[in-house]
Amino acid sequence: xxxxxxxxxxxxxxxxxxxxxxxxxxxxxxxxxxxxxxxxxxxxxxxxxxxxxxxxxxxxxxxxxxxxxxxxxxxxxxxxxxxxxxxxxxxxxxxxxxxxxxxxxxxxxxxxxxxxxxxxxxxxxxxxxxxxxxxxxxxxxxxxxxxxxxxxxxxxxxxxxxxxxxxxxxxxxxxxxxxxxxxxxxxxxxxxxxxxxxxxxxxxxxxxxxxxxxxxxxxxxxxxxxxxxxxxxxxxxxxxxxxxxxxxxxxxxxxxxxxxxxxxxxxxxxxxxxxxxxxxxxxxxxxxxxxxxxxxxxxxxxxxxxxxxxxxxxxxxxxxxxxxxxxxxxxxxxxxxxxxxxxxxxxxxxxxxxxxxxxxxxxxxxxxxxxxxxxxxxxxxxxxxxxxxxxxxxxxxxxxxxxxxxxxxxxxxxxxxxxxxxxxxxxxxxxxxxxxxxxxxxxxxxxxxxxxxxxxxx
Ligand code: ADP
Numbered sequence: 001x002x003x004x005x006x007x008x009x010x011x012x013x014x015x016x017x018x019x020x021x022x023x024x025x026x027x028x029x030x031x032x033x034x035x036x037x038x039x040x041x042x043x044x045x046x047x048x049x050x051x052x053x054x055x056x057x058x059x060x061x062x063x064x065x066x067x068x069x070x071x072x073x074x075x076x077x078x079x080x081x082x083x084x085x086x087x088x089x090x091x092x093x094x095x096x097x098x099x100x101x102x103x104x105x106x107x108x109x110x111x112x113x114x115x116x117x118x119x120x121x122x123x124x125x126x127x128x129x130x131x132x133x134x135x136x137x138x139x140x141x142x143x144x145x146x147x148x149x150x151x152x153x154x155x156x157x158x159x160x161x162x163x164x165x166x167x168x169x170x171x172x173x174x175x176x177x178x179x180x181x182x183x184x185x186x187x188x189x190x191x192x193x194x195x196x197x198x199x200x201x202x203x204x205x206x207x208x209x210x211x212x213x214x215x216x217x218x219x220x221x222x223x224x225x226x227x228x229x230x231x232x233x234x235x236x237x238x239x240x241x242x243x244x245x246x247x248x249x250x251x252x253x254x255x256x257x258x259x260x261x262x263x264x265x266x267x268x269x270x271x272x273x274x275x276x277x278x279x280x281x282x283x284x285x286x287x288x289x290x291x292x293x294x295x296x297x298x299x300x301x302x303x304x305x306x307x308x309x310x311x312x313x314x315x316x317x318x319x320x321x322x323x324x325x326x327x328x329x330x331x332x333x334x335x336x337x338x339x340x341x342x343x344x345x346x347x348x349x350x351x352x353x354x355x356x357x358x359x360x361x362x363x364x365x366x367x368x369x370x371x372x373x374x375x376x377x378x379x380x381x382x383x384x385x386x387x388x389x390x391x392x393x394x395x396x397x398x399x400x401x402x403x404x405x406x407x408x409x410x411x412x413x414x415x416x417x418x419x420x421x422x423x424x425x426x427x428x429x430x431x432x433x434x435x436x437x438x439x440x441x442x443x444x445x446x447x448x449x450x451x452x453x454x455x456x457x458x
Contacts, residue, residue, distance in 0.1 A: 004187065005180035012176040013169065020165045028158055035150040036125070040112075043143040044127040046075065048110065051129035051141035057081060063088035066141075076124060076144040082106070082137050092144060093118040097128075105130045106137040113142065123147040186214045190221055197221070202229040241406040245288055245420065249281035284420070291422040295405065298429040305433065309344040309457045310352060312383055316376055319356040326364050332372060334360075339377040343456040347434045355430050358423050359387045359450050365419065366448070367391030381456045388449040394442040402440065403428040 050069075056062050063079060070077040070090050078089035084097040094115040097105075104111050105128060113126040124144035131139045186208040196204040202225050206218035256274040258264075265271045297303045320336060327334050363372045370390030377384050394402060394409055401407045406421040431438045435455055442448040 004184040005177065008180040008183070009173065009176045012172060012179075016168060016172045020168060024158070024161045024165065027161060028154060031154045031157055032150060035153055036147075039145050039150050040125055040127070043075065043125065043145050044110065044129075046073070047127045047129040047141050047143040050077070050143065051131045054079070054131055054141060057087060057131065057139050070143070074145075074149075076146075078142045078144075079131075079139060080142070081139040084140075087139070092124070097140070101128070105140045108132065108137070114147075115144065125150075183214065186210060186218060190214075190218055193221055193225075197225050197228065202232065238405065241421075242288075242292065245406065246285060249284045249288075252281045253278050253285075288420050288422070291420055291426060295422060295426055295429065298426070298433065301433075303433065305348040305351060307346055307348055307434075310347045310349045311342070311344055312352065312376055312385065312454070313338050313342050315349060315352045316356060316374060316385070319353055319360060320374070322357055323360045323364065326361065327372070330364060330367070332364065332367060332370065335371050335373045337373070337375045342376055342378050342383060343381075345383050345454040346457040347436075347454060351430050351434065355427050355452070356385070356387070358427050362419075362423060363387055363389035363391065363448070370447075378456065382453045383456060385452040386449055388447060390447040393444040393446055393448055394440070395444055396442075399440055399442060403438075 050066060054062065054066065057079065066077060066079070067088060067090050076090045076092040078086050078092060078094075080097060081087050084102045086096075092115075094117065101111055101113065108130050110127060110129045113128055115124050115126055116122070117124065124146050126142050126144040128140045128142040130137055131141055186206070189208050190206050193204050193206045204225065205222050209215040209218045256278050259274055260271065260278075265274060294303070316336070316338065320334060324334070360372065360374070367389040368391065372390075373386070373388040375384075375386045375388075398407075398409050402409065403424045405425045407424075408419065408421045428438055431452060431454075437453050439451050440448065441451075
């Protein structure tokens with residue numbers, strides 16, 4: 001038997017015994033007292049009745065009649081004369097009456113007398129009543145009943161109680177066993193499941209899910225398995241993506257350095273071209289590593305933010321200055337529209353700058369001609385920034401995926417344009433850890449619009 005069944009069983013049985021034992025003891029005491037009092041009342045009544053009804057103390061037949069009566073009543077009697085001498089008895093052997101007792105009786109008072117039979121050693125409770133003929137004390141009539149009479153029915157009841165206690169014990173035992181099994185089965189199943197999960201077998205599930213706390217524990221274990229599985233798949237994909245992303249630039253670097261090492265170029269211009277490729281690819285690897293590192297820190301919640309009241313209008317102006325050159329290179333125009341009074345927001349200025357530059361660089365990267373609109377406004381305690389372009393756009397079905405790591409709509413183009421596929425994942429993380437939100441809308445070949453919102457500093 002498993003240990004939990006045993007423990008539960010012991011607890012329940014102890015409880016049953018803890019209730020039954022004192023109950024039996026108390027019932028025993030109360031019942032004994034009850035029967036004792038009942039017998040006492042009975043013999044008091046009998047002794048009074050007999051003492052009042054007896055007509056003669058000298059007539060042997062009368063005395064014998066009373067003895068027979070006592071015999072049928074299952075009682076012992078003895079009758080004394082006025083001096084306390086026993087003149088008739090049912091062979092009960094006891095001490096003579098004391099002077100005190102005799103005095104009580106002669107004054108017309110009944111007495112109590114508990115005795116022990118000298119021969120049988122049995123204890124009797126007795127009651128004596130004075131016999132009066134025309135108000136003169138003639139003797140006394142004693143009726144005795146063995147104390148055992150008070151105990152006998154109690155013993156019967158005690159036996160019954162004992163029997164029912166044994167019955168209750170076994171019933172309880174069976175019940176406990178069933179209950180404990182019912183409780184421990186799901187627990188054992190959960191133990192097996194968690195051990196399997198710990199071993200890495202993440203497809204295992206807890207199937208017994210009772211509608212109680214054990215059930216919720218089981219579901220929690222199942223959720224844990226699902227989550228761990230998702231985490232594992234995610235991690236696998238991440239590693240696959242990282243190695244894939246590293247492989248391309250590194251094979252470029254390796255290939256072109258080989259070309260240079262073996263002098264496999266014809267003109268100085270060609271050599272310069274190869275060197276530029278090596279430099280660009282090295283830069284890409286560095287960017288990739290830095291971005292990955294940033295993202296990992298963010299996902300673990302370990303990034304340090306210098307939160308302060310920030311003026312977004314100022315952040316935007318600095319960002320615009322930084323991307324101006326790229327805009328000019330591609331022959332695009334940047335239209336900035338900043339509303340009059342913009343409240344400060346609680347954020348990290350440098351990280352905000354990183355977000356805006358990233359979105360602007362994407363807009364530039366994926367727009368061939370036209371304009372990029374950058375707007376800043378505030379509404380209902382929130383500050384909004386929108387970055388809209390007139391570029392290639394994003395297909396509808398791709399929109400929910402673009403914030404995922406390494407997700408690119410057109411892999412080769414993004415790569416050719418210098419993207420790592422991590423930019424938007426970082427942006428979304430950065431926005432969210434600064435209590436902001438980011439949303440995107442886009443139309444293919446028309447353009448894309450990102451909107452950020454941050455709560456006003458309180
Ligand atoms: P990347 O480094 O490839 O740009 P991002 O995470 O920044 O990675 O963006 C993910 C993908 O979303 C990009 O590869 C691109 O396909 C798409 N994307 C992002 N911004 C824009 C935009 N302004 N216009 C069109 N497509 C975009």
